[in-house]
Amino acid sequence: MNIEKITQGKNLTDTERTVLEYILDHLDTVQTEGVRGVARANYTSTSTIMRLARKMNYSGFVDMCYKLRSFTETPHQTMQEEEDFLNGFSTQSLLNYNTYTQLKVCAEKLLEQRDKMIFVYGTGFSGTVATYLTQKLVNMGILCFSATGGDSVGIFENTLDRMGLFFGISKSGETSMVRDKIKTAQENGVCTVAITGEQENSVGRYADLWFRVENQWKLDDQNTMPNTFFPQVMMLIELIAYEYRRLCMENGIK
Known part of the structure; x- marks a missing residue:
């Protein structure tokens, strides 16, 4: 194993x-x-x-x-487990581990840092979700940049002085490249947001804001098993976008 x-x-x-x-x-x-x-x-x-x-x-x-x-443990295909899996696609599952206040705080941070660069980082499948978050933020008029494990570390370091907010996505919560960047960002006064699996982990522990998303297969490094983690992260992104749009409307920002 x-x-x-x-x-x-x-x-x-x-x-x-x-x-x-x-x-x-x-x-x-x-x-x-x-x-x-x-x-x-x-x-x-x-x-x-x-x-x-x-x-x-x-x-x-x-x-x-x-x-x-x-x-x-390998989940047995019982009716209850099938029901639990399907329920994992609901927003209620997200709110089992996070409060709606956290979503509002994240949206507020985005608004506060609107004139600065937002940096999004993820590797592997998390990199795919990071790309989606980046494109979502750009389409909402936010200056945003993303990088993955295959990109040069210089991309991150050269944008630190212009960075207002850092998002790190890691299903395991133990991806060293994500953890190291969160620590570096904090050391340089940048607010950090982590999106990880629900279990206690080092990436979440170092972040200013930590969003926990249920990960049914914690040792499935290759992401071969059915898992609601990434769909839930996408839903989380849309909830943050919803709160950000609401704040913009309240403040008369187009």
């Missing part, structure tokens, strides 16, 4: 990584084994297990075992 996505940026030691792999391979039994049992099986101490949980941003061993299960 590829666990790079959930360990990226966590700085795990070799022992901690071995323990994590053991837990993932024995999720059905590790809670019965307990911290001591897992420690014995891996010839390490209980403190190593607890340190691993903290590094992975979990409250403890039980919380870690419970939440890691969501990364490994």
Whole structure:
């Protein structure tokens, strides 16, 4: 199993990584084994297990075992799960993780920075959505530029002094190129907005505004499984556009 996505940026030691792999391979039994049992099986101490949980941003061993299960379980095609999948296309799903106030704040930031450049960044499939957001903003009269992982880092660095707002899109929330740009933008006084999956992640943690969108397949790096993440991001963009247009009308801006 590829666990790079959930360990990226966590700085795990070799022992901690071995323990994590053991837990993932024995999720059905590790809670019965307990911290001591897992420690014995891996010839390490209980403190190593607890340190691993903290590094992975979990409250403890039980919380870690419970939440890691969501990364490994394959959804069964039950009627309820099919219904949940279809419900994922509704705006209500977005508001399960975000407040409408966040949407309004984002629209306000766009209006405040109307005379500056908005920079949008994403890689892979997220880059496709980033292009859509860029074109949407440009069509609304906002100066906007986008880049993907294949573009030179100089494009980002050379626009920092003219940048008013930075959008970073990452389904996993652990894309290092997105995280690094959010940190750099903040260090240069630029307001940052992250759009990621709903789980706790480093990209969202560094952003000023964090929009969480449900991602049903957290280890599907190739985006081969049916997933409402990207359609939901598109809906989020349209909601932000709606609030921005409303603000422009209130302020007499065409």
